[in-house]
Amino acid sequence: MKYINSKFLIEKVGVQNIAKKFGTPAYCYSYGLLKNNIKKFKNSFKSFSPLICFAIKSNTNLNLIKEIKKFGLGADVVSIGELMLAIKAGINPKKIVFSGVGKTSEEIKYAINKGVFLINAESKSEIEEIERIAKLKKRKIEIGIRLNPNTDAKTLSKISTGKKENKFGVNEKTFFEIINYFKSSKFIKLKCLSVHIGSQILNYQPYKKMLNVINKILNKTNYKFEFIDLGGGMGIPYDLNDKKLNYKKYSLAIKKFLLKHKSKIIFEPGRSIVGNIGILVSKVIYIKKSERKNFIILDTAMNDLMRPALYGAKHKILPVIKKNKKSKRVYEFVGPICESTDKFTTIKNFQELKEKDLVVICDVGAYGMSLSSNYNMRVKPIELLIKKTKIVVIKKRQKLKDLM
Numbered sequence: 001m002k003y004i005n006s007k008f009l010i011e012k013v014g015v016q017n018i019a020k021k022f023g024t025p026a027y028c029y030s031y032g033l034l035k036n037n038i039k040k041f042k043n044s045f046k047s048f049s050p051l052i053c054f055a056i057k058s059n060t061n062l063n064l065i066k067e068i069k070k071f072g073l074g075a076d077v078v079s080i081g082e083l084m085l086a087i088k089a090g091i092n093p094k095k096i097v098f099s100g101v102g103k104t105s106e107e108i109k110y111a112i113n114k115g116v117f118l119i120n121a122e123s124k125s126e127i128e129e130i131e132r133i134a135k136l137k138k139r140k141i142e143i144g145i146r147l148n149p150n151t152d153a154k155t156l157s158k159i160s161t162g163k164k165e166n167k168f169g170v171n172e173k174t175f176f177e178i179i180n181y182f183k184s185s186k187f188i189k190l191k192c193l194s195v196h197i198g199s200q201i202l203n204y205q206p207y208k209k210m211l212n213v214i215n216k217i218l219n220k221t222n223y224k225f226e227f228i229d230l231g232g233g234m235g236i237p238y239d240l241n242d243k244k245l246n247y248k249k250y251s252l253a254i255k256k257f258l259l260k261h262k263s264k265i266i267f268e269p270g271r272s273i274v275g276n277i278g279i280l281v282s283k284v285i286y287i288k289k290s291e292r293k294n295f296i297i298l299d300t301a302m303n304d305l306m307r308p309a310l311y312g313a314k315h316k317i318l319p320v321i322k323k324n325k326k327s328k329r330v331y332e333f334v335g336p337i338c339e340s341t342d343k344f345t346t347i348k349n350f351q352e353l354k355e356k357d358l359v360v361i362c363d364v365g366a367y368g369m370s371l372s373s374n375y376n377m378r379v380k381p382i383e384l385l386i387k388k389t390k391i392v393v394i395k396k397r398q399k400l401k402d403l404m
Helices: 015-022 031-044 062-069 080-088 105-114 124-137 172-182 205-219 247-258 271-277 307-311
Strands: 002-004 007-010 026-030 051-055 074-077 096-098 118-121 141-146 188-194 227-229 264-267 278-289 293-298 317-319 330-334 343-347 358-362 382-387 390-395
Touching: 007 015, 015 026, 015 278, 015 358, 015 382, 015 390, 026 031, 026 271, 031 062, 031 247, 031 271, 031 382, 062 080, 062 271, 062 382, 062 390, 074 080, 080 096, 080 105, 096 105, 105 118, 105 124, 118 124, 118 188, 118 227, 124 141, 124 172, 124 188, 141 172, 172 188, 205 247, 271 278, 307 343, 317 343
Parallel strands: 026 382, 051 074, 051 264, 074 096, 096 118, 118 141, 141 188, 188 227, 227 264, 293 330
Antiparallel strands: 002 007, 026 278, 278 293, 278 358, 317 358, 330 343, 382 390
């Protein structure tokens, strides 16, 4: 994505032309960036050949998942809906990991019937329920145990998942109780130790600390896990000041860990695969002047992109047509929804804007449309996949009649 002759392009297509043909707001995804992200991720960890399971929660577009599947990735799912979606996209159940803290009996039965690779359990009660279902089916079920390593991911508090106060996983004491109780079970095979400490992690040090915790715990038991699921959480730079996660250092830390523990590695990346491939194209409806700033009222809103309202996430906003004239006013970019939290960002020294101008909100490929809603009875945007000069509609814009 770049400017050519002051016009913003995604791949080789002008965003102004996209808006003219398909309207706004519109989610647009770069196939080239998707391909590069997957290639980079695979190459960074190829020395130990991990099973890479794309986190479906990050982007639930069926056609985009079909493209991801073509690169050999499996899926990480956290609900029966996500599991059905992954299977519909053609992902082999033997490459699907079913995670989540609150799987229902129906979801567990469905996962077992579909033959998923692994069910990651997060409590003793859940394992007991899996065992009960396995007995009824007279089958031995392979599961993982999610450990809470009490590791600070150094990320936004609302997306930290590996500290002791978080609801995810079991503590060390419960972990050993589960191993001792179920290691001789006729219906449960403890196949994997699983962890996931958070999301949008840009420093490899929390991962290094997490590996040290796992190492200490494994050294306390003679139980051998065939797989270690390290989760995902690898972040992307949303801001120019953000540093990229050092994959090389993370990979070296894992290789060092594997010298002692001969397990296979599972990853569950989402944001690192699709985060930077997406933009949200929007039009300025009105410019509302106040004493201290100008409100730039867009035709997109928090129902289309929830992250800023949900946990204060930052996204760059860029003009579709670049001009040299800067505004002397502070611009606050907001949506039309009747909530004060329907706000994207506040920017000083943005270029001067007029009503009907176009802007793009950047890096919305992850947790954009998958977190969207119909709040205020607003229809969801169209989704487009851009392949060089080709524009493919991968999900049509909703119509109001769909909501009635």
